[in-house]
Amino acid sequence: LARIATTPVDRLLARPEQPARQALAARGLPARTVDGFLRPLLAALLCDPDLTTSSRCADLALRAFASGRLCLPEGGAEVLPELLAASLPPGTVHTGVRVTSVATNAVTTAEHGVIRCRAVLVATGARSAAELLPGLRVPGFHAVTVVHHTTGEAPATGGYLLLDSERGGPVAHTAVVSGIDPSRAPAGRALVSSTVLGPPPADVDTAVRRHLARLYGVPTARWETLAVHHTAEAVPAMRPPHDLRRP
Secondary structure, X not given: OHHHHOOOHHHHHOOOOOEHHHHHXXXXXXXXXXXXXXXXXXXXXXXXOOOOOEHHHHHHHHHHHHOOOOOOOOOOOOHHHHHHHHOOOOOOOOOOOOEEEEOOOEEEEOOOEEEEOOOOOOOOOHHHHHHHOOXXXXXXXXXXXXXXXXXXXXXXXXXXXXXXXXXXXXXXXXEEHHHOOHHHOOOOOEEEEEEEEOOOOOOHHHHHHHHHXXXXXXXXXXXXXXXXXEEEXXXXXXXXXXXXXXX
């Protein structure tokens, strides 16, 4: 990890491109290192349990992780757009507005008609973007399910990311998120967030609880399910050959 953290990006992009799982197998690393650490880590970073992602994308994700550039925003993901909006002049941001078409210098909306501008940035889901920009490719996706539990006593793992290297259940990775950001948990409780990659099992909460009991080594029957979020089109598939200038 230390080596890839300091490897220049252009050198990573000059490597032959192939599926990430093949690249791992070809690099001469011990099987224990690959199967026990790198494979589950890359699956977590890429949301791709089969590691079909381009090896170049995998190298860039691993480099960002090893460089310490990945983090959780304090207060939750919603803090990021709130910070962006707070830096803009009052009245700049309009919510609940449906855009029907875009041009290089205008946006047409259902509620406010045409809004003139100097440039347009389309930042939407892939399917909405394809509707606004005919001809835009809609990629395949990796599904992700995130299950949040609260418990009165936090598992003794601190804020570490716990990976499942044995594929012993649906959970790919899990963490006591309140150990990193206490504001995310209800008062007096610990928040455990766990991620299932790919299609979830039928009774996802029960399956996740059983798996978490083995991973953390503690009973989970009395944990409270706070929320289950399933996103079928969570992360675009970036199989080789992949153009890094587009998702």
